[in-house]
Amino acid sequence: MDEHNIDISIALNIAWSNPEICRETNDYILESIARFPRRLVGFCMIALDSPDTALREIERCAKNGSRGIGEVRPNRGLLNDLNRLKPIIQKIIETILFS
Numbered sequence: 001m002d003e004h005n006i007d008i009s010i011a012l013n014i015a016w017s018n019p020e021i022c023r024e025t026n027d028y029i030l031e032s033i034a035r036f037p038r039r040l041v042g043f044c045m046i047a048l049d050s051p052d053t054a055l056r057e058i059e060r061c062a063k064n065g066s067r068g069i070g071e072v073r074p075n076r077g078l079l080n081d082l083n084r085l086k087p088i089i090q091k092i093i094e095t096i097l098f099s
Contacts, residue, residue, distance in 0.1 A: 001039065008038070012070040013045035019053045022046060026057065030064045043070035051084055055091050062095035069096065 001009060011029045016022045026044040033042040044061035046054035046069055058069065069092055 009040055010043060011040050012043045015071040016045055017047055017049060019047040019050050023057060026061055033065050042066045043068040045071055051088060054088050058091045059095055
């Protein structure tokens with residue numbers, strides 16, 4: 001970043017389907033943004049197939065400095081049941097977007 005005069009970068013997770021891998025990679029992002037708070041902005045990931053786990057992970061990431069959720073990729077079944085997505089969307093709005 002310094003070599004190319006970049007002041008700030010986004011650390012963005014990718015669309016993992018396994019909640020444990022989401023948490024592990026989110027931990028890495030959260031540790032990185034804590035270490036370099038003026039240089040990195042973190043976006044964590046949630047596994048949409050596990051709504052209860054996703055809600056807890058959104059809260060945990062927001063409390064630890066995440067500025068958003070990135071690379072959201074629901075499976076086809078979840079897109080057919082938008083009622084399952086409503087609590088997740090609401091939690092993102094409450095904890096990250098308008099915190």
